[in-house]
Amino acid sequence: MDQFYSLCLQGDLNAAMDYLDSIQPRTKEMEKIQKMYMERFYSPESDEHILDEDKWIKGVLAAYHDYFRTVLTNAASLHEAEADLNNRLRMHLKVESPSTIDETENELAAIFAKKGYHFLGGVTPPYRGAYIWKRCEPIDFKVEIPHHSITVTVHMMSDFLLEGWMGFATFNNRTVGGWAQEDGLYCNSKRYKNLEHDDFQVSYLKHEAQHLSDYRSFPGLTSAELEYRAKLVELIYTKDHSILKKFLNDAKNEPEFPHPYASYNIMKDLSFAIFEKDYESNINVWLEEDYQEISSAALELFDKNTSELKMKY
Structure with missing residues (x-):
């Protein structure tokens, strides 16, 4: 259900419900969730x-x-x-x-x-x-x-x-x-x-x-800029691929959603830094990469962004 909830957090319940409909075979838990969502979001008598x-x-x-x-x-x-x-x-x-x-x-x-x-x-x-x-x-x-x-x-x-x-x-x-x-x-x-x-x-x-x-250091950053830097910090300090997997799952190239958009930009920049590709969307490819290499690349991106901000400010 991670993909379902990621779609919910991208602010489009209609797309999330379409995705839930597409899952086969369906479990009792999925049927229960669908019923809850229909009653909350699509019933005229929701209470x-x-x-x-x-x-x-x-x-x-x-x-x-x-x-x-x-x-x-x-x-x-x-x-x-x-x-x-x-x-x-x-x-x-x-x-x-x-x-x-x-x-x-x-x-x-x-x-x-x-x-x-x-x-x-x-x-x-x-x-x-x-x-x-x-x-x-x-x-x-x-x-x-x-x-x-x-x-x-x-x-x-x-x-x-x-x-x-x-x-x-x-x-x-x-x-x-x-x-x-x-x-x-x-x-x-x-x-x-x-x-x-x-x-x-x-x-x-x-x-x-x-x-x-x-x-304190860079007043006026947009939400997406703030999230980009803070999410890089997570990748720098974590010990395995778990957070990267979450970012890849949540990523969305839509600037009005700062969290998914920051995840998208991070995965795009890491893809270029590590694989020299525009965007690597296959999690299995990432899992084959030693996590310390990913962490080091995240630190390099963070330092590069900090230098750019210092020049700007």
């Missing part, structure tokens, strides 16, 4: 179970759920879907004067804070969030990234009500691990049960620490 009983919170979540359904099934344009979301939220807030979606979400954040929740709005490209969670515990880590170390505060988040469009698109089977902000890193703690495992130490901690370092 999500919301953990909190607060009617105001239920109304906000319902507005975001409907927005996610709309954009993920291409039922309306992004502009139309966002305008509808903003109108629904403003009506829920009982705000009559026109407000941008960002202003509306700032008001939501203030009310959620009074109700004991954290709220993060904005965009996880190409769609809007939001993320809503209850608990947050800070922990300090010293993190080695290429050519230096930094000390970061990681805010361990838990008890989520909403995990953005990616969580909604995958029934939280694939969710955002966290993000970097000026005041530190934010981590979805349920994703990482063992803080010593590479899933946390490399794919989360080093990845997000690189974002934090780049915010």
Whole structure:
């Protein structure tokens, strides 16, 4: 099901469902998943179970759920879907004067804070969030990234009500691990049960620490540029082909999706560096290559990119 969830994370549920339909023979688990998706995304009477009983919170979540359904099934344009979301939220807030979606979400954040929740709005490209969670515990880590170390505060988040469009698109089977902000890193703690495992130490901690370092050194980088550098850091520090296999599976040459687009550019650049090919898509070819060679090539790409950015800035 990795390919299915990768298509979901590329923001096109219709393509993901077509892919699921094409799989033969089908398992009971696949049939169960298809039924869940049909009920969530294609049923006119879809109704999500919301953990909190607060009617105001239920109304906000319902507005975001409907927005996610709309954009993920291409039922309306992004502009139309966002305008509808903003109108629904403003009506829920009982705000009559026109407000941008960002202003509306700032008001939501203030009310959620009074109700004991954290709220993060904005965009996880190409769609809007939001993320809503209850608990947050800070922990300090010293993190080695290429050519230096930094000390970061990681805010361990838990008890989520909403995990953005990616969580909604995958029934939280694939969710955002966290993000970097000026005041530190934010981590979805349920994703990482063992803080010593590479899933946390490399794919989360080093990845997000690189974002934090780049915010300071190269302000203004696009999301795709940030992801390109942070994903290279993962390849530099991991010990085997597992992350590379994930990047190859997720890669998509579409700039509006920063994560898949960064994976695509990394695989393209590594293909040229190692095989002198435009793009090697066969995972078996990659698995035959000694991983240390791949890691070294990733470091060379990272250093080359850093030199280019230093010239630019």
